[in-house]
Amino acid sequence: MTNPPRQIAFIGAGNMTQSIIGGMVKNGYSASAIYASNPSAGKLELLQSRWQVNISHDNNEVANAADTIVLAVKPQLMAEVCRDLHKQVTNLNDKLIITIAAGIRLETYADYLGRQARVVRVMPNTPSLVGKGMSGLLANANVSITDQDFVTTIFQQVGETLWVSNEEQLDIFTAIAGSGPAYFFEFMASLQQAAVALGFNPEHARRIVEQTALGAATMAIDSDLELTELRQQVTSKGGSTAKAIEVYQASDLAQISAKAVAAAVHRNQEMAKLF
Numbered sequence: 166m167t168n169p170p171r172q173i174a175f176i177g178a179g180n181m182t183q184s185i186i187g188g189m190v191k192n193g194y195s196a197s198a199i200y201a202s203n204p205s206a207g208k209l210e211l212l213q214s215r216w217q218v219n220i221s222h223d224n225n226e227v228a229n230a231a232d233t234i235v236l237a238v239k240p241q242l243m244a245e246v247c248r249d250l251h252k253q254v255t256n257l258n259d260k261l262i263i264t265i266a267a268g269i270r271l272e273t274y275a276d277y278l279g280r281q282a283r284v285v286r287v288m289p290n291t292p293s294l295v296g297k298g299m300s301g302l303l304a305n306a307n308v309s310i311t312d313q314d315f316v317t318t319i320f321q322q323v324g325e326t327l328w329v330s331n332e333e334q335l336d337i338f339t340a341i342a343g344s345g346p347a348y349f350f351e352f353m354a355s356l357q358q359a360a361v362a363l364g365f366n367p368e369h370a371r372r373i374v375e376q377t378a379l380g381a382a383t384m385a386i387d388s389d390l391e392l393t394e395l396r397q398q399v400t401s402k403g404g405s406t407a408k409a410i411e412v413y414q415a416s417d418l419a420q421i422s423a424k425a426v427a428a429a430v431h432r433n434q435e436m437a438k439l440f
């Protein structure tokens with residue numbers, strides 16, 4: 166983390182903010198350099214009691230105290246929150262703005278905050294809530310490399326990060342990483358159902374599937390081999406796995422995934438038009 170730490174304010178103290186702040190403080194970020202604002206009291210009190218960060222009900226107060234502002238409210242509230250900050254916060258253009266709201270393009274923030282605003286869009290995914298996230302990051306032209314490095318460090322507190330170069334790539338990233346946990350849950354549930362249909366009780370079936378998914382993901386992360394090679398390594402010729410893989414390939418799993426991802430990308434593009 167930077168030394169001295171940047172003063173960073175989170176606007177909205179919901180699930181994502183709770184996870185990011187938790188990750189930051191656990192990894193040594195100074196709690197006195199962290200601020201959070203939220204309308205209701207409970208979430209702020211939780212943040213203060215767990216991590217001793219500075220809290221307020223006033224967005225403008227925490228934004229004025231900070232040099233980096235993380236916008237972590239629901240997308241439909243973003244226009245109002247930004248316009249208020251634009252009016253009330255002094256030297257807003259000197260501050261780095263990080264937004265985690267889904268579906269709002271960088272260009273739209275130029276409307277909300279002015280063309281000089283330094284804005285980074287971050288698309289974290291739900292596993293960030295358990296420190297295993299995958300975040301896509303996109304900066305506008307006003308953001309420096311030093312700022313980008315800082316944003317990378319913040320989101321590494323809740324998982325892995327990847328910079329993309331345009332909004333189209335972020336839509337694709339979102340269709341894979343943002344929606345991806347749902348695809349894996351769907352597949353895992355189908356395997357659980359198969360095990361139950363063949364006689365396992367649901368609890369045991371779930372444990373088998375969960376641990377197998379975790380083991381496969383860990384092997385993939387630890388290995389330099391291509392995913393297809395890893396798959397081949399557990400598929401002996403003429404064996405039972407080969408028979409199962411033949412069934413998946415007959416249904417063209419790759420084609421199904423391509424169609425599913427294309428549908429999600431299309432929907433991301435449609436939703437961006439709402440803002």
Ligand SMILES: NC(=O)c1ccc[n+]([C@@H]2O[C@H](COP(=O)([O-])OP(=O)(O)OC[C@H]3O[C@@H](n4cnc5c(N)ncnc54)[C@H](OP(=O)(O)O)[C@@H]3O)[C@@H](O)[C@H]2O)c1
Nearest residue numbers: 177178179180181205237238239240265266267289290291
């Ligand atoms: N959770 C995820 O996995 C995930 C993944 C990717 C992106 N995101 C994005 O991250 C953002 C936050 O998500 P979340 O899951 O943390 O949502 P959340 O738990 O609903 O948190 C949003 C927070 O914003 C607060 N809020 C409402 N109006 C506000 C205002 N005017 N000023 C300041 N704070 C205000 C809410 O407070 P009250 O409860 O008191 O109303 C709530 O605590 C969203 O834009 C979402 O699209 C989330």
